[in-house]
Every structure is written in structure tokens, then in C-alpha cells.
Amino acid sequence: MARYHIETYGCTSNRGESRAIESALRDAGHYRAAGPAEADVAILNTCTVVEKTETNMLRRAKELEEETTDLIVTGCMALAQSEAFSDVDARVMHWDEVPQAALNGECPTPGPGVEPVLEGVVGILPIARGCMSNCSYCITKHATGRVDSPTIEANVEKARALVHAGAKELRITGQDTGVYGWDDGERSLPELLSRICAIEGEFRVRLGMANPGGIHGIHEELAEVFAENEKLYDFIHAPVQSGSDEVLEEMRRQHKVEKFREIVKTFDRELDHWTLSTDFIVGFPTETEADHELSMDLLREIRPEKVNVTRFSKRPKTDAADMKGLGGTIKKERSKAMSEAKREIVGEVYEGMVGDTCEVLCVQPGTGDSVKCRDPAYRQVIVQNASEYGIEPGDFFEAEITASQTMYAFGKPV
Incomplete structure (x- = not known):
């Protein structure tokens, strides 16, 4: 950790x-x-x-x-x-x-159990615990073990209870949501999402982190589920971690770069607009300058709208901890180069939203008299002077995008 x-x-x-x-x-x-x-x-x-x-x-x-x-x-x-x-x-x-x-490329490690939590109008629903991966740099596996998936019916009932309790946004979470059901020999995520979206009420659903190796086998069915359900935010978080197949092999990731590209192409085909969130680890012990350039090339090619850049850091009890590491200067330089490219790409996304009008969901209070909202692709829209408009968390409304910063947009109700 x-x-x-x-x-x-x-x-x-x-x-x-x-x-x-x-x-x-x-x-x-x-x-x-x-x-x-x-x-x-x-x-x-x-x-x-x-x-x-x-x-x-x-x-x-x-x-x-x-x-x-x-x-x-x-x-x-x-x-x-x-x-x-x-x-x-x-x-x-x-x-x-x-x-x-700050997660260092590791899977999230929530507290014990898989019980839902309601925070304001946001319902957090862990659909399973554990993962099917064995990444060489990640210590989470020691804490969570292999995937353990409650039934679809059990998760749907938890989701329904959250909606009835006032949740307007359901966040589907897990160490790796893409492998939900694998412990029972099933690939159940598409069916689970469809069943949750069928719950009566006005709410939105955000799918949490899913490794490319886990969702590749269901990516076409999954993209269809997104296209058919307006309640689903058009957003996926699929951490590629490197643009080099050689580095991915040393990391023991369960995918190659081409599988990641296939997932992206499928969602591009099925959805008019969607947000891809991905992660890159820079400075893995075996990463060469050529490997780093492959990651930079992939970033510029795919142009994800949300990017987490992490410098490799050794974790105890992991195989990567025994590898001879790269110097701190190299990792800093590579991190800086990728972060600069990320800001340019993401900044263009939010700048391109200015002048658009879209429906947003107010999710939570912001700084001062502002609120944080999400558009259908889960992009963040800040509304200032919210009290003047009478906007509170849980409200759906049309917003005109008036300005942007690198990582979010500003909007006002129309």
C-alpha cells in the first residue's frame, strides 16, 4: 500500500x-x-x-x-x-x-465486505471483491485474493435499495469490475449493468475500473449495453499502463496493446461520444526509452479524456520490488513529458465543450457556492453561484458550457 x-x-x-x-x-x-x-x-x-x-x-x-x-x-x-x-x-x-x-497503478482496495454506501446522492456499490490478475508491481492481490462475486440478483437488490434511499448516481466499484462473475465461470457484467439500469427511477450509473484483459472478451456486448441504456454514463476506466507489449509482459498484465485498441475502437463505433479514462505507469524497471516513446505514441493516438500518470514505486512483497529500478531523474523526466501531453489532450476536450448545451446531474457541493455536476460522458461541469439558481445535489438540468479549465468545464443552467 x-x-x-x-x-x-x-x-x-x-x-x-x-x-x-x-x-x-x-x-x-x-x-x-x-x-x-x-x-x-x-x-x-x-x-x-x-x-x-x-x-x-x-x-x-x-x-x-x-x-x-x-x-x-x-x-x-x-x-x-x-x-x-x-x-x-x-x-x-x-x-x-x-x-x-496516488494509487500507484494498483487496484483500489476498499474496506472489508462488499456492502453499499450512500454518500449524499451518490451510492457506492461494490459488486465483487478481489481480482483475477497477478500484476508484478501490485500488492493489492495479497490483501484481496481472487475475485468473489455476489449474484446478479443480490447486487441488483442492493442497487435498488440505494435508489430508493435517494441515490441519483450509482458508482459500480470493485478491484476489477470487468471480471465480475468469473469465479462462477460466467462473464456477467453486461447483464448486471442492464438489470441495474432497468430499476425504476431517475438516476445515472458509472462503471468503475475494469482492466483491459478482463473486458476484452465482452467488450462488444458491453459497448452495446452502453449504447442501449441512457442511465449509463458513457465512460469506462480501462488502465492500459504501458504502450509497450514487452513492458506489459514484465508487468504481467493480461492484455497486449492491440487488445486495448480493439476495446477503444468498439466503443468509438457504438457511441457518438464517450469518455475513456486510462492509466500509465512510467519508469517501470524494465522500461527503455523506446518503451516510453511507445507509451507516448499510444497516448497521442488514443487521446483519452482522462489520464492518470504514475511514476513506478516499489511495493514490498511484489516481484517488481526485486528488479533493479530506474533512477529518479529518468522517472521524473518521463512523468513530466507524459503529464504535459496529458494536459494538452484533456484541455482540448474541455475547451471543445464551450458553447455546447447538455443535460447534467448535480452530484455534490463544490468550493464556496458552487456545485459539481456530470454530463452524460461523466465529464465534470462546475456551476458557480448555485444558490442563485436553486441547484442542489440530485438535480438534473440543462446546462450551457461557458468556459473551461484543463480538467473541467464551467456551465450555467438554461
Whole structure:
């Protein structure tokens, strides 16, 4: 599990965001380190209220850059003035992206059991526990074991209970949702999603992380289910991890790059617009410069709308921990290059939304008098001055996209 260090500056809202980040990290099996030098990842939650504060934020970011192997910068200054951190070797991102970015390429590791949770209007439904993979870098397998899938009927009843309790967004989660049912010799995810979408009520469903190796055998059926059900966000999270088949083999991933491409092509064919979220691990011990370039080429070719870039970090009790690692400078340079390409690609996506009108679901409060919403492809839309419009979590409404930042758009009700 990862060790994290987090520092928070600014108002109570920022402190609330940091608490949410820490809660997600702890739920995924990670724990707080004694300090940045002992952490696998350091998180700096910034403030930008006055010029002196900005100077202090940049100074602290530079200090943390020297103290840790991986730095994430988030918060108000990071979002409003991301270019200010261009000389800092850090990943700059929205608060919501931090927990996933800090996972180090490992599967999420929720707490014991697979019981649903209702947080505001968001229902979290773990459909199974464990996975069928044996990735050489991941320690999660030691904690979760092989996949254990409750029946479709049991999961549908849990989903129905969440909807009846007020859930407007159901998040289908698991270490690897794509292998749901494999322990019973079935590939049951498409049927489960169809059954959940048939539940009476107005709500949306987001499918959680599914490894390409798990969904490749059902990707055509799965894409059809997405096309047939408006309740499903047109969004999948399929972590490719590398553009090099040689590296994927050393990682013991259960897919090759071409399988990943086939999944993407199928969803492109079935859906007019959808969001692909994927992950890349840079600096794996056997990754050559040529391997890294293959990953960069794949990123530019596929142009995913959400990308998590992680520097390889050794985990105890994993086979990759015994490999001779690459130097920190190499990993930083490769991470920086990929993060820059990612920001360009993702920024173009949100910039291209400006002027569009779409239905969104208000999911949760944002900073100050703002709310966070999701469009049909699960892209984030921020509505400011929400109280003036009478918008609250759980509301569906039409929004005009008025502006964008690198990782999200701004909208107003129409």
C-alpha cells in the first residue's frame, strides 16, 4: 500500500477537500507517512488568496520536489494558475483526481465486505471483491485474493435499495469490475449493468475500473449495453499502463496493446461520444526509452479524456520490488513529458465543450457556492453561484458550457 504525505493551505473548504482525499486514500488501503521524505507521494493542497501566499506555495512546492519522489499539486492555485507550477516537477490536478492518481497503478482496495454506501446522492456499490490478475508491481492481490462475486440478483437488490434511499448516481466499484462473475465461470457484467439500469427511477450509473484483459472478451456486448441504456454514463476506466507489449509482459498484465485498441475502437463505433479514462505507469524497471516513446505514441493516438500518470514505486512483497529500478531523474523526466501531453489532450476536450448545451446531474457541493455536476460522458461541469439558481445535489438540468479549465468545464443552467 502507498504511503502519502499531505499538506493543506488556505480556507476551511480546502481543508474539507483534503479530508475527502485522505478518506479515499485510507479506504484504498494507503496510510499517512511520517513526512514527505518517507512518502511514496506528497500532496500539496494550495491557496491563492494573495500574492504572498502564491509565493509561499511555489516555494513549498519546490521544497517538496526535492524531498519526495512524486509530488501532486492541487487546490485553488493549482487550478487557477497551473502554469505557475511549470518549473516544478509535479502533477497538477483537480482535487477529485488526486486519490486515483496516488494509487500507484494498483487496484483500489476498499474496506472489508462488499456492502453499499450512500454518500449524499451518490451510492457506492461494490459488486465483487478481489481480482483475477497477478500484476508484478501490485500488492493489492495479497490483501484481496481472487475475485468473489455476489449474484446478479443480490447486487441488483442492493442497487435498488440505494435508489430508493435517494441515490441519483450509482458508482459500480470493485478491484476489477470487468471480471465480475468469473469465479462462477460466467462473464456477467453486461447483464448486471442492464438489470441495474432497468430499476425504476431517475438516476445515472458509472462503471468503475475494469482492466483491459478482463473486458476484452465482452467488450462488444458491453459497448452495446452502453449504447442501449441512457442511465449509463458513457465512460469506462480501462488502465492500459504501458504502450509497450514487452513492458506489459514484465508487468504481467493480461492484455497486449492491440487488445486495448480493439476495446477503444468498439466503443468509438457504438457511441457518438464517450469518455475513456486510462492509466500509465512510467519508469517501470524494465522500461527503455523506446518503451516510453511507445507509451507516448499510444497516448497521442488514443487521446483519452482522462489520464492518470504514475511514476513506478516499489511495493514490498511484489516481484517488481526485486528488479533493479530506474533512477529518479529518468522517472521524473518521463512523468513530466507524459503529464504535459496529458494536459494538452484533456484541455482540448474541455475547451471543445464551450458553447455546447447538455443535460447534467448535480452530484455534490463544490468550493464556496458552487456545485459539481456530470454530463452524460461523466465529464465534470462546475456551476458557480448555485444558490442563485436553486441547484442542489440530485438535480438534473440543462446546462450551457461557458468556459473551461484543463480538467473541467464551467456551465450555467438554461
